[in-house]
Amino acid sequence: MSTTALSASAAPRRRPKDRRKLGDNIAGWSFAGPATLVILGFSLVPMAWALALSFTDSDLMTAGRNVGLDNYRALLEDPVFFQALRNTGLLLVLYIPTSLIAGLLVAVLLNRKVRGIGFYRTCFLVPYIVSATATGLLMGFIFDRDFGLANGLLAKLGLPIQGLLSSPSQAMLVLTLIFFWTRFGFSVVIYLAAIQEISKEVMEAASIDGAGRWSTFRHIIVPSVRPMTVFLAVWGVIDALQFFDLVMTTTKGGPANATVTIVYYVWQLAFTYSTAGYGAAVAYVLFAGTLLLIVAGLLVARRRAATT
Structure with missing residues (x-):
């Protein structure tokens, strides 16, 4: 054929x-x-x-004129921008490792078969699913300097009254604590699901070989949940860099810009100061920084995975 x-x-x-x-x-x-x-x-x-x-001086009401890179150059001389960077960086440094470590430890504790375990798991998840606006209003009342429950408790214990959300040195730390409390449940749920996927045969073999709780945690649980740790770290970076709602409902950036974050500053520039072009430039700097942090974190995680 x-x-x-x-x-x-x-x-x-x-x-x-x-x-x-x-x-x-x-x-x-x-x-x-x-x-x-x-x-x-x-x-x-x-x-x-x-x-x-970001290359214009638009106020969102008019098109504005082209200013080239002037908005980006102005960032280098903007003290509020650098204050927002410091505040956001402090939030990242305090929140990311704390949420990962505490989330894993609590997930291990919640992975036990005890009476009422479903209720305990729900208690850690509720703050994550509650409205951020409601949380902010509640926390603003709790940490109020004059009428808050926190200072009321300190007074009953005989301790000095603290400025809390009214103090430039304490306000960002208090907001970080609130942010941790609202997001902490997500890390617990993700880690708990990862721990429950670990083979029971592996855990039983470790127990038979005489491995204690610390050895099992260090050599079996931690390596097994490493992919989830990378995921939660990336998720936490994105979440922290977008920190806005609690600032809006509690301090509104005060006192003296002590709690201004990058996203809140972008909102102020666009809708309070009517400098949307400059705000867009700040937003793109945030986007570039977020992208660099995520890529760097993924590369480090990949190298560690390749060496182990």
Whole structure:
């Protein structure tokens, strides 16, 4: 049989496969298409618009004029911007390791079969799912300098009254504590799910070999949940760099800009000071910094995984 005849006889066999593949593609895009349009419409397009806005002096009411890189140069001489960077950096340094370590330890404790364990697990998750606005209003009352429950308790214990949210040196620390309390449950739930996926045979083998609780935790649990640790670290960085709602409902950046974060400063620039172009420049600096932190963290985690 000639080559031409072979190709002619093989062609009809490929056509049904091609049609099936085309049908699968159409079916797939019919489901993914709307979500793709939503992502493009509400994420990528606004990002491109904000990038263009960062090169103007627009106030959101008018188009503004093109100022080139002036907005980015002005950042280098903006003391409030550097104060916001310090506040956000303090939040990151305090929150990320604390949430990871405490989340893992509590997850280990909650992985036991004791009476009422479901209630205890729920107690740690509730602060995460409660409205941030409600949490902020409640915490603003608890940590109020004059009428708050925190200072009332200190007074009953004979301890001096603290400034708390009214003190420039304490306000950011108190907000970090509140932020930890509201986000802590998420780390616990993720770690608890990862621990429950560890093979029971492995845990039993370690027990038979005489491994104690600390050895089991260090050599089995910690390595097993390492992927979740990387995920929670990345998630925590993104979450902390977007810290806004609690600032808005408690201190509004005060006192004396002691609790101004990057996102709150962007909001102030755009909607309070009517300098949306400059605010967009700050937002893109935040985006670039977030991206660098995430990429660096993933590279470090990959290198450690390759060496172990």
